[in-house]
Amino acid sequence: MSGAHRRWLTSDRSLPCDIVHFAGMVPLTRAEMSIDLSGVALQRSSTVTRISWAAVFLKAYGCVSNRNPLLRQCYMRWPLPHVYQHDESVAMLTIQREYAGKPRLCWGRWIDPGKMSLADIQQRLDHYQHEPVDKVFSKQLRMSNYPRFFRRMVWWTTLNVFGCTRARQVGTFSISSLAGQDVNNRDHPTICTTSLSYGALDRFGHSLVTLVYDHRLMDGMQAAESLQQLRACLQREIFEELSQYRRTVAA
Numbered sequence: 001m002s003g004a005h006r007r008w009l010t011s012d013r014s015l016p017c018d019i020v021h022f023a024g025m026v027p028l029t030r031a032e033m034s035i036d037l038s039g040v041a042l043q044r045s046s047t048v049t050r051i052s053w054a055a056v057f058l059k060a061y062g063c064v065s066n067r068n069p070l071l072r073q074c075y076m077r078w079p080l081p082h083v084y085q086h087d088e089s090v091a092m093l094t095i096q097r098e099y100a101g102k103p104r105l106c107w108g109r110w111i112d113p114g115k116m117s118l119a120d121i122q123q124r125l126d127h128y129q130h131e132p133v134d135k136v137f138s139k140q141l142r143m144s145n146y147p148r149f150f151r152r153m154v155w156w157t158t159l160n161v162f163g164c165t166r167a168r169q170v171g172t173f174s175i176s177s178l179a180g181q182d183v184n185n186r187d188h189p190t191i192c193t194t195s196l197s198y199g200a201l202d203r204f205g206h207s208l209v210t211l212v213y214d215h216r217l218m219d220g221m222q223a224a225e226s227l228q229q230l231r232a233c234l235q236r237e238i239f240e241e242l243s244q245y246r247r248t249v250a251a
Helices: 011-023 038-045 053-067 118-130 138-144 148-160 163-170 220-250
Strands: 028-036 073-076 082-085 090-099 102-111 173-175 194-198 206-214
Touching: 011 102, 011 138, 011 148, 028 220, 038 053, 038 220, 053 090, 053 118, 053 173, 053 194, 053 220, 073 163, 082 163, 090 118, 090 163, 102 118, 118 220, 138 148, 148 163, 194 220, 206 220
Parallel strands: 090 173, 173 194
Antiparallel strands: 028 206, 073 082, 090 102, 194 206
8 A cells, every 4th residue: 555645734834935935036146165264163162152153154244244235235126126225234044943843944033243242143043042932933933824825925025015124024144054964055045135055164174155145136246255255254353253252261
């Protein structure tokens, strides 16, 4: 007897399906750079308080976004196609949690991470990773239980009508990485203008960093410049902050 059967999608897949649906309307392409993070890794390993790579990239790309207005822009469709530019960066990080006995994708938010300390970014990340899902992601849980036609209407309005609401709710950039599993997810879908993914360090201390971007607003040269700025920020400012924190703790 065949073991085949049919079942409906459960609510834990609602929001990922919505994101894939709307990401399919965005002409996404990618740019990549191998970044030497050996010095940053050494400093990071010497801090008493754990600073994750997610916190490092949230801070670094937040700094780059603050200096580059293009990275705070988004393409809006209504009433006529136009570009909205937000006054600060808003980061969204994909986090997998366990809820109701199933793995579930959730999204943590940081407003202007470029102006936050690494310790504060990590503290907020710990909150997202360890506090009850129905407490820290209650809005996302509610949204996932709405009928699809209603969710898609809310998504479309948020993404195309109100620029400020879009930036606050969806983010000006996102980060998604499977580096902890030693896997690259270079073609992850996104509804933001840019999204970062970084791989695990190789034996030389290099990480393959991928920038997925909306080709309607950016070209390859701007994406390359953004990655170069990110590399400089990681190797200088992030390195220095980790170094200062290390000395402060040691003192």
